[in-house]
Amino acid sequence: MADQKTWGGRFSKPAADSLTAYTESVSFDRRLWAEDIRGSAAHARMLARQGVISEDDCAALLQGLEQVRGEIESGAFEWKVELEDVHMNIEARLTEIVGPVGGKLHTGRSRNDQVALDLRLYVDARLAEWRRLAMALVRVLADKARDHTDTLLPGCTHLQPAQPVSLAHHLLAYCFMLQRDVERVDDARKRVRTSPLGAAALAGTTYPLDPAAVAAELGFERVFENSMDAVSDRDFVLEALFAASIIMTHLSRLCEELIIWANPAFGFVKLPDDFSTGSSIMPQKRNPDVCEIMRGKVGRVHGDLMRLLVIMKGLPLTYNRDLQEDKEPFFDADDTVSASLQIMAEMMHAMEFVPERMRAALSKGFLNATELADYLAAKGLPFREAHHVSGRAVALAESRGVGLEDLPLDELKQLSDLVDEGVFEALRFDTAVVRRETRGGAGPGSVQAQLRALEAFLRDCS
Numbered sequence: 001m002a003d004q005k006t007w008g009g010r011f012s013k014p015a016a017d018s019l020t021a022y023t024e025s026v027s028f029d030r031r032l033w034a035e036d037i038r039g040s041a042a043h044a045r046m047l048a049r050q051g052v053i054s055e056d057d058c059a060a061l062l063q064g065l066e067q068v069r070g071e072i073e074s075g076a077f078e079w080k081v082e083l084e085d086v087h088m089n090i091e092a093r094l095t096e097i098v099g100p101v102g103g104k105l106h107t108g109r110s111r112n113d114q115v116a117l118d119l120r121l122y123v124d125a126r127l128a129e130w131r132r133l134a135m136a137l138v139r140v141l142a143d144k145a146r147d148h149t150d151t152l153l154p155g156c157t158h159l160q161p162a163q164p165v166s167l168a169h170h171l172l173a174y175c176f177m178l179q180r181d182v183e184r185v186d187d188a189r190k191r192v193r194t195s196p197l198g199a200a201a202l203a204g205t206t207y208p209l210d211p212a213a214v215a216a217e218l219g220f221e222r223v224f225e226n227s228m229d230a231v232s233d234r235d236f237v238l239e240a241l242f243a244a245s246i247i248m249t250h251l252s253r254l255c256e257e258l259i260i261w262a263n264p265a266f267g268f269v270k271l272p273d274d275f276s277t278g279s280s281i282m283p284q285k286r287n288p289d290v291c292e293i294m295r296g297k298v299g300r301v302h303g304d305l306m307r308l309l310v311i312m313k314g315l316p317l318t319y320n321r322d323l324q325e326d327k328e329p330f331f332d333a334d335d336t337v338s339a340s341l342q343i344m345a346e347m348m349h350a351m352e353f354v355p356e357r358m359r360a361a362l363s364k365g366f367l368n369a370t371e372l373a374d375y376l377a378a379k380g381l382p383f384r385e386a387h388h389v390s391g392r393a394v395a396l397a398e399s400r401g402v403g404l405e406d407l408p409l410d411e412l413k414q415l416s417d418l419v420d421e422g423v424f425e426a427l428r429f430d431t432a433v434v435r436r437e438t439r440g441g442a443g444p445g446s447v448q449a450q451l452r453a454l455e456a457f458l459r460d461c462s
Contacts, residue, residue: 020081020082020084021081023084023321023324024081024082024084024085025084025085025086025324025327026079026080026081026083026084026085026086026089027081028327028328028331029085029086029115029324029327030079030086030089031086031122031327031331032086032115032118032119032121032122032327033072033086033090034069035117035118035119035121035122035125036086036087036090036114036118037065037068037069037090038121038218039114039117039118039121039197039214039218040061040065040090040105040114041061041062041065042197042214042217042218043105043108043109043197043214044058044061044062044065044105045058045062045217046209046210046213046214046217047104047107047108047207047209049210049213050207050208050209050210051208052107052108052207052208052209053104053107057101057104060098060101061094061098061101061102061104061105063098064094064097064098064102065090065094067097068090068093068094068097071093077089077093078093080092085111085115086118087111087114087115087118088111091105091106107207108198108200108205108207108209109197109200109205110199110200110201110202110231112199112200112201112202112231112318112319113196113197113198113199113200113201113230113231114197115323116196116199116230116231116233117195117196117197117218119237119326119327119330120192120193120194120195120196120220120236121218123192123236123237123240123330124189124192124193126240126330126334126338127185127188127189127192127240127243128189129338130181130185130243130244130247130334130337130338130341131182131185131186133338133341133342133345134178134181134182134185134247134341135178135182135458135461135462136341136345137178137341137344137345137348138175138178138179138182138454138457138458139458140345140348140349141171141172141174141175141178141348142171142172142175142451142454142455142458144171144348144351144353145167145168145169145171145172145175145447145451146168146451148166148167148168148171148353148355149166149168149444149447149448150166151166151167151168151353151355151358151359152164152165152166152167152358152359152362152429152430152433153165153166153167153170153268153358153359153361153362154358154361154362154364154365154367155169155170155367155442159260160365161361161364161365161366161367162365162367163367163370163432163442164362164367164368164429164432164433164442165433165442166433166442166444166447167353167355167358168447168451169441169442169446169447169450172447172450172451172454174250174253174254175450175454176450176454177250177253178247178250179454179457180246181243181246181247181250182461184242184243184246185243186461188236188239188240188243190221191235191236191239192236192239192240193219193220193221193222194215194220194221194222194223194224194236195211195214195215195218195220195222195223195224196224196230196231196233197211197214197215198210198211198214198223198224198227199224199227199228199230199231200227200231201231201318201319202227202228202231202232202317202318202319203227203228204227211223211224228317228318229317231318231319232315232317232318232319232320232323234308234312234323234326237308237326237329237330238305238308238309238312240330240333241301241304241305241308241329241330241333242305244301244304244305244333244334244336244337245298245301245302245304245305245333247337247340247341248294248297248298248301248302248336248337248340249298251294251298251340251341251344252294252295252298254344255288255291255292255294255295256291256295258271258288258291258351259288259291259292259295262286262288262291266357266361267354267357268353268354268357268358268361269351269352269353269354270351270352270353270354271286271288271351272347272350272351272352274350275290275343275346275347275350276288276289276290277289290343290347294340294343294344297336297340300332300333300336301332301333301336301337304329304330304332304333305329305333307325307329308325308326308329308330311323311325311326359429362429363403366394366397366398366403366404367429367432368403368404368405368426368427368428368429368432369390369391369393369394369404370390370432371426371427371431371432372386372389372390372393372404372423372426372427373386373387373389373390374386374426375422375423375426375427376389376390376416376418376419379418380418381416381418389415389416392415393407393412393415396411396415404427405424405427405428409421409423409424
């Protein structure tokens with residue numbers, strides 16, 4: 001029957017319209033068209049080298065595939081739902097162009113290994129883009145950090161003032177989060193770049209294929225070891241979605257801080273006009289909508305990961321049609337991650353920090369209490385006792401409505417006879433930061449070392 005599916009030889013009736021509408025995937029998997037053509041071209045060349053098809057047939061197939069490419073790029077290609085997916089749409093049009101020889105392209109190949117290859121090629125390319133965007137954001141944050149090595153603000157635990165740190169040190173924390181994201185992406189790509197082509201439906205093929213040559217032509221380092229695993233493995237998508245989930249989690253944490261800092265009660269940042277919105281009723285508002293939306297989008301990416309985990313957890317070997325549902329979660333996560341990284345870099349580049357508000361906040365919350373304890377411990381008082389003395393000093397200062405640095409020397413001496421005039425130097429916020437030169441600490445030398453490490457990372461991983 002002329003309108004039957006390519007697999008319809010053993011059926012006496014065409015598929016019901018409702019089935020076609022319910023099971024089609026071309027509405028979303030057409031994204032894979034470039035990868036499908038690329039993989040098909042490599043397969044055709046390999047078939048010719050192996051003598052499975054003639055050189056003339058190979059030339060016709062390659063010429064036809066290039067015509068299909070041109071039609072898709074120009075928008076002239078007609079996508080047909082009744083042809084189910086991207087693969088059959090391209091093969092059908094190819095056969096219209098080159099005639100019966102188009103049917104030879106599928107020799108030694110199943111849609112099972114074909115779609116696995118296409119998706120691997122697509123995921124690999126998108127991971128490379130995430131990597132590029134993440135590194136660009138690291139550069140922006142590192143540049144901002146370099147400009148603010150002397151800007152101090154309260155470092156917090158439990159969102160309560162804890163100890164003074166430089167803004168540079170704070171921003172660099174996000175740089176190292178993103179560095180790990182890049183490393184995670186790089187590690188995931190090692191497993192993505194395994195070619196499944198040659199596994200056929202599940203058991204391999206009787207044709208003398210050369211999977212290693214196809215893999216090499218496509219830039220993959222490895223070839224599948226087990227044909228059943230090759231067509232049913234989606235670990236590579238799960239790993240990519242896991243990396244996406246952590247990237248978005250890191251961005252969400254930064255968004256949360258920017259939302260807090262933008263509140264006039266803090267006033268640590270001034271949101272750029274082109275990355276803020278207003279209120280329909282309150283003319284004074286400058287809302288951090290970009291940060292809020294990005295924070296909200298984390299849920300959809302986490303959901304994309306969970307969606308595929310749930311799909312995979314009950315599948316027997318080998319290919320099952322459930323795996324048609326593996327693409328939309330990745331496409332959604334890819335769109336979200338790519339846009340979020342790009343927008344965050346643009347927004348942070350335009351972000352204005354307000355150093356004077358950050359420094360003013362140091363006087364609230366007794367951020368130098370640990371410095372008093374360390375000062376006493378350095379003079380021989382056991383730290384636990386020094387901690388109690390510092391706590392009593394905080395209670396005294398709090399009752400007076402002043403900072404520790406504002407207490408009179410004689411009153412501090414009443415708390416411990418180890419106190420002398422040097423205590424006020426120890427209580428200076430700048431001193432507190434300068435003294436923390438241990439590895440990874442907030443001290444200026446440590447911050448410079450962190451910047452150098454990031455510069456080396458950006459240089460070596462570009």
